[in-house]
Amino acid sequence: MTHTHDKSSALRQGVLIFVYLTVLTILEYFVAVTFNATSILVVVAVIKAALVMYYYMHIYKLNEENEGDENSYAYKTGTNRLGLWFFLLSDAFVFAGLLVMRLNLLGFTRPPLNQTLGFAVTAVLLFSSFFMNRGETAMAHGDTKGFMNNVLITFVMGLGFLLGVVMVEWRIAAEEGLIASFGNPATGPMGAVFYMMTGMHAFHVLTGLIFLFVVWNNARKGVYSAEKHWGVEAAAVYWHFVDLVWIFFYPALYLIGTLVHLD
Amino acid sequence: MKKFLSSSLARGLVWQVIGTIVGIGLITGIRAAMGLPTTDSVFFFTEPAWVLGAFLGGLFFLSANGSVSDWFKWARGIDTPEHHEEHYKGWEKFVNVSLDHKVIGVQYTMLSLILICVGGLFALIFRTELAASELQFLTLDMKLFNQNGPQLFNTMMSLHGMLMIQGILLGVAGIINYVVPLLLGAQDMAFPRMNAFSFWLGVPGSIILLSSIVLGGFDTGWTGYPPLSARAPVGVQMFFLGVFFLGWSSILGGLNVVVTVVRVRARSMNAFRMPIFVWASVATSIITMTATQLIGLSFQLVMFQRLLGMGFFDPAKGGNPVLYQHLFWFYSHPAVYVFVLPGLGVISELLPVFARKPLFGYRWIAMSSLGIALVGFVVWAHHMFASGMNEYLRVPFMYSTLLVGVPTGVKFFSWVATIWKGKIDFHTPMLFVLGAIVVFLLGGITGPVLAAISVDLHLTDTYFIVGHFHDTIFGGFVFPFFAALYYWFPKATGRRMSETLGKIHFWIMTPSFLVLQFGMMRIGLLGMRRRIVDYDPAMGFDSTHLVLTIAGYLIGISVAIFLYNFFNSMKNGEKAEGNIWNSRSPEWQVPSPMPMHNYDQPFEVVGEPYDYGLPGSKYVEFAAATTPAKSKH
Numbered sequence: 067m068t069h070t071h072d073k074s075s076a077l078r079q080g081v082l083i084f085v086y087l088t089v090l091t092i093l094e095y096f097v098a099v100t101f102n103a104t105s106i107l108v109v110v111a112v113i114k115a116a117l118v119m120y121y122y123m124h125i126y127k128l129n130e131e132n133e134g135d136e137n138s139y140a141y142k143t144g145t146n147r148l149g150l151w152f153f154l155l156s157d158a159f160v161f162a163g164l165l166v167m168r169l170n171l172l173g174f175t176r177p178p179l180n181q182t183l184g185f186a187v188t189a190v191l192l193f194s195s196f197f198m199n200r201g202e203t204a205m206a207h208g209d210t211k212g213f214m215n216n217v218l219i220t221f222v223m224g225l226g227f228l229l230g231v232v233m234v235e236w237r238i239a240a241e242e243g244l245i246a247s248f249g250n251p252a253t254g255p256m257g258a259v260f261y262m263m264t265g266m267h268a269f270h271v272l273t274g275l276i277f278l279f280v281v282w283n284n285a286r287k288g289v290y291s292a293e294k295h296w297g298v299e300a301a302a303v304y305w306h307f308v309d310l311v312w313i314f315f316y317p318a319l320y321l322i323g324t325l326v327h328l329d
Numbered sequence: 330m331k332k333f334l335s336s337s338l339a340r341g342l343v344w345q346v347i348g349t350i351v352g353i354g355l356i357t358g359i360r361a362a363m364g365l366p367t368t369d370s371v372f373f374f375t376e377p378a379w380v381l382g383a384f385l386g387g388l389f390f391l392s393a394n395g396s397v398s399d400w401f402k403w404a405r406g407i408d409t410p411e412h413h414e415e416h417y418k419g420w421e422k423f424v425n426v427s428l429d430h431k432v433i434g435v436q437y438t439m440l441s442l443i444l445i446c447v448g449g450l451f452a453l454i455f456r457t458e459l460a461a462s463e464l465q466f467l468t469l470d471m472k473l474f475n476q477n478g479p480q481l482f483n484t485m486m487s488l489h490g491m492l493m494i495q496g497i498l499l500g501v502a503g504i505i506n507y508v509v510p511l512l513l514g515a516q517d518m519a520f521p522r523m524n525a526f527s528f529w530l531g532v533p534g535s536i537i538l539l540s541s542i543v544l545g546g547f548d549t550g551w552t553g554y555p556p557l558s559a560r561a562p563v564g565v566q567m568f569f570l571g572v573f574f575l576g577w578s579s580i581l582g583g584l585n586v587v588v589t590v591v592r593v594r595a596r597s598m599n600a601f602r603m604p605i606f607v608w609a610s611v612a613t614s615i616i617t618m619t620a621t622q623l624i625g626l627s628f629q630l631v632m633f634q635r636l637l638g639m640g641f642f643d644p645a646k647g648g649n650p651v652l653y654q655h656l657f658w659f660y661s662h663p664a665v666y667v668f669v670l671p672g673l674g675v676i677s678e679l680l681p682v683f684a685r686k687p688l689f690g691y692r693w694i695a696m697s698s699l700g701i702a703l704v705g706f707v708v709w710a711h712h713m714f715a716s717g718m719n720e721y722l723r724v725p726f727m728y729s730t731l732l733v734g735v736p737t738g739v740k741f742f743s744w745v746a747t748i749w750k751g752k753i754d755f756h757t758p759m760l761f762v763l764g765a766i767v768v769f770l771l772g773g774i775t776g777p778v779l780a781a782i783s784v785d786l787h788l789t790d791t792y793f794i795v796g797h798f799h800d801t802i803f804g805g806f807v808f809p810f811f812a813a814l815y816y817w818f819p820k821a822t823g824r825r826m827s828e829t830l831g832k833i834h835f836w837i838m839t840p841s842f843l844v845l846q847f848g849m850m851r852i853g854l855l856g857m858r859r860r861i862v863d864y865d866p867a868m869g870f871d872s873t874h875l876v877l878t879i880a881g882y883l884i885g886i887s888v889a890i891f892l893y894n895f896f897n898s899m900k901n902g903e904k905a906e907g908n909i910w911n912s913r914s915p916e917w918q919v920p921s922p923m924p925m926h927n928y929d930q931p932f933e934v935v936g937e938p939y940d941y942g943l944p945g946s947k948y949v950e951f952a953a954a955t956t957p958a959k960s961k962h
Contacts, residue, residue: 136593137411144592145519145520145588145592145593148588148591148592149519149520149523149584149585149588152584152587152588152618153584155618155619156580156584156618156619156621156622157622159619159620159622159623160622160623160625160626163622163623163626163627163656163659164626166652166655166656167630167641167652167656170649170652170655171641171647171648171649171652254640254646254647255640255641255646255647255648256647257639258634258639258640258641258646258648259641261639262630262633262639262641280404283405283406284404284405284406287406289406297403
């Protein structure tokens with residue numbers, strides 16, 4: 067399977083990748099609940115990350131030769147693309163630091179979290195990535211209407227994820243004893259780690275949502291075309307990056323290690 | 330005055346004050362509504378109020394001064410021209426938002442000089458207190474900003490460290506910004522708006538950082554280790570927040586440099602025909618754009634620990650203070666390579682010009698910069714041999730640290746071989762280059778000594794360490810920075826700085842610094858602890874400390890001479906519009922000062938960059954005036 071320029075096969079590829087990701091996520095979940103095998107979870111997460119980075123974030127485009135001189139839109143898009151990827155690399159260091167913190171403070175234990183809800187928000191984020199991919203593909207073929215519809219679905223799902231984590235999950239976790247009382251995450255490393263990791267991720271989801279709104283609004287004004295839609299591509303890649311981070315954060319918080327109940 | 334008041338800088342400052350008031354008001358109002366205490370007996374407002382105030386102050390500065398207005402336009406779907414018309418002349422250019430990398434380079438350099446001078450002033454103040462044992466003027470009775478003498482000593486000592494570090498980062502960014510696009514033959518950096526934004530982040534960041542001194546100061550040193558930083562006054566929050574802003578300046582600046590070098594080079598300038606300073610800039614920028622996130626994260630975690638009671642580093646809540654040190658040093662060790670790599674690049678760049686010989690081992694030098702940067706990522710825990718981390722980590726970190734000596738040694742061999750049998754011109758920039766080599770050698774060879782675990786355990790937190798790192802930073806940054814300023818000053822202004830004053834500057838600073846550094850190492854070996862306001866007269870350090878203080882003042886005087894020379898020469902310096910150093914580098918092939926959009930005609934690389942003294946060889950060839958502008962590859 068290679069990257070393709072034909073619209074219907076590009077959409078088909080998006081569906082296929084989505085199916086792979088779904089199967090892997092379900093596999094991940096069942097591996098975690100049936101037997102405790104962190105190494106398998108790591109392998110699954112790496113495979114998922116590679117699929118997202120290659121097919122949804124199309125990292126291979128960094129290698130494309132940009133025709134035209136330095137002032138052409140194509141050449142500048144290549145420059146922008148490199149800048150965006152370096153930014154994501156830089157941002158990845160924050161999340162890597164948070165993972166290191168989680169492993170250092172909690173080791174091979176995990177907090178008592180609502181598994182159903184965790185799986186549900188993960189699924190919602192995965193779905194949103196799927197629709198984002200469809201939206202970008204539509205724009206790349208000049209279909210502004212299709213782009214706007216898909217990005218709207220992505221936005222709603224992203225908002226659902228954000229509210230699910232911040233409004234519901236944080237409250238349930240608090241009731242499980244991750245914090246002493248809501249609004250005061252004062253006790254224990256589990257609360258500190260959980261709220262810091264999900265909070266930092268939620269902040270990125272929020273900025274991603276703003277970004278999605280901006281490109282949706284610009285598409286409404288007819289700013290983008292099949293040839294010139296760097297803003298759309300950037301928003302899509304950023305949105306998939308948010309998903310990419312969650313591919314690692316979800317198992318790190320919900321799946322690995324032995325469950326510890328707090329009193 | 331009226332022109333200043335309508336500038337971007339003044340507008341930003343006004344809005345920073347407004348933002349601070351808004352932030353304080355917001356938190357105080359929320360707290361009042363929730364029935365929490367709203368005032369503080371010492372600092373008027375509560376800590377969360379100050380933190381949000383400072384943070385919003387920074388954001389308001391940036392949104393008001395115009396550095397992000399184009400991005401807001403893009404977000405609304407409005408296109409803007411690639412470059413704006415410049416309507417400011419003279420000094421006004423530098424207090425307004427400009428997208429020109431040359432203006433931004435000068436802005437960075439100026440801000441850097443300000444921070445370095447304030448940091449140096451703090452050093453002179455506490456150095457004076459240290460001149461004799463017992464407390465002389467920073468006594469327990471004195472009070473300033475709610476701190477007594479020793480507390481003020483701690484604040485100034487801590488701020489001296491961080492102001493110098495940020496001053497150096499800005500200075501590095503200044504030189505890179507000015508020079509790299511010129512060396513590449515580019516019109517500008519790859520992202521001119523982000524470049525301006527990176528610089529302007531530094532201004533509110535510096536103000537927030539400095540405001541820590543009036544908000545109770547902090548006594549943690551520049552490292553800000555918890556649990557001490559978790560208990561220090563509100564000032565430590567301003568310290569964290571200020572560094573956070575300046576850190577983003579560094580991250581985005583580094584990103585911009587790497588993308589620029591990858592994407593916008595002159596024709597035929599392949600990797601191994603790039604000037605060596607470009608290599609050094611790339612190596613340094615790889616570190617700033619990645620590792621800097623970790624100091625930001627570690628500072629954020631302490632801020633949240635203080636604000637929300639999250640116990641990341643509080644053992645009583647299951648946290649781990651050593652984790653902070655790992656996160657912190659993961660940036661802060663590579664950070665010293667950020668300081669020195671551009672400096673070492675300047676040395677390699679200027680040596681062939683003044684020795685009139687090809688640079689020895691070009692490829693090795695280029696690779697050694699990258700080598701130092703990459704090895705630098707795996708040495709951080711050598712700062713923590715005495716921290717109580719797992720003992721099995723010590724030996725691998727000792728060996729990785731010793732490994733840094735290899736690429737650094739490569740550079741020294743190249744420099745010596747380049748000087749060997751050269752026809753040396755002892756102009757001021759060359760003097761500083763030679764001074765840098767000597768001083769950096771002393772700092773370099775004390776590095777492996779300290780990397781040895783047993784020695785380090787004995788010397789941890791002594792003045793030997795202080796001597797060692799001042800050596801590396803003076804040799805790796807301060808001397809090359811001055812060399813670069815003397816060397817590229819004519820390019821920026823069309824005038825040259827006075828050679829006589831430059832030589833006086835050099836001949837006062839160098840011996841004074843050597844005295845300072847040997848004195849520090851001497852008392853360090855004898856057991857003088859760093860970061861303390863007083864010492865026991867029975868230790869017999871009084872006379873050495875007096876000498877150190879005198880040497881410190883002499884360095885201050887030499888820098889004052891430099892500043893006079895620097896600002897005076899802008900107006901009154903001897904005209905120098907040609908290639909006064911006889912350099913092969915492209916920026917010297919066109920008249921000074923550099924025209925607005927750099928090169929009127931693009932150039933093509935036709936030879937090796939440093940073939941000085943080889944007859945008939947050329948590095949660049951400018952296109953004939955009729956050829957249309959064409960891109961790279």
